[in-house]
Amino acid sequence: MSAATSRPRLVVGITGASGAIYGVRLLDRARALGVETHLVVTSAGVLNVHHEMGLGRAELEARADHHHSPGEVGACIASGSFSTEAMVIAPCSMKTLAAVAHGxxxxxxxxxxxxxLKERRRLVLMVRETPFNLAHLRNMVAATEMGAIVFPPLPAFYHRPQSIDELVDETVERVLQISGIGQASPKAWAGL
Incomplete structure (x- = not known):
């Protein structure tokens, strides 16, 4: 948890890749768990959230505790002195992956x-693009070598989901868990 607050902090990025529902559900679930969120959404991310979910910028930003413009490079989340548990980019475009992989x-x-990454905190990249070309794969390797967690939103089926919502929600729970949010509760495999 951050030093200034008893609530865990999570930075959430949303880019223009398909899969806006993951970022939106992540914000909603983090709020339900009492996690303080800081949102950064690219202009393509705003367009895609509107296209895929019918939400405008204001509706999206209202789901976060704090929101920052991509041009606001002096924001608190731009400094390592601002303590957070993790950062999740959901969805993560190949452009953003490349930027991360190459600093x-x-x-x-x-x-x-x-x-x-420089503070050795968890960075989860929910990459959304298929099929992958060699540049995508190399960028995923580079990001992983630097400490990022590449987490394409590939659903599990062992819990027998009955809807797309169940698939998305279970993936979001896993992402929160891997981000170090202890209150997350994904369904565990119980064995055969």
Missing amino acids: FGDNLLSRAADVT
């Missing part, structure tokens, strides 16, 4: 990711 912190989203 190209030209906006707040990629800068916050770079800070997360």
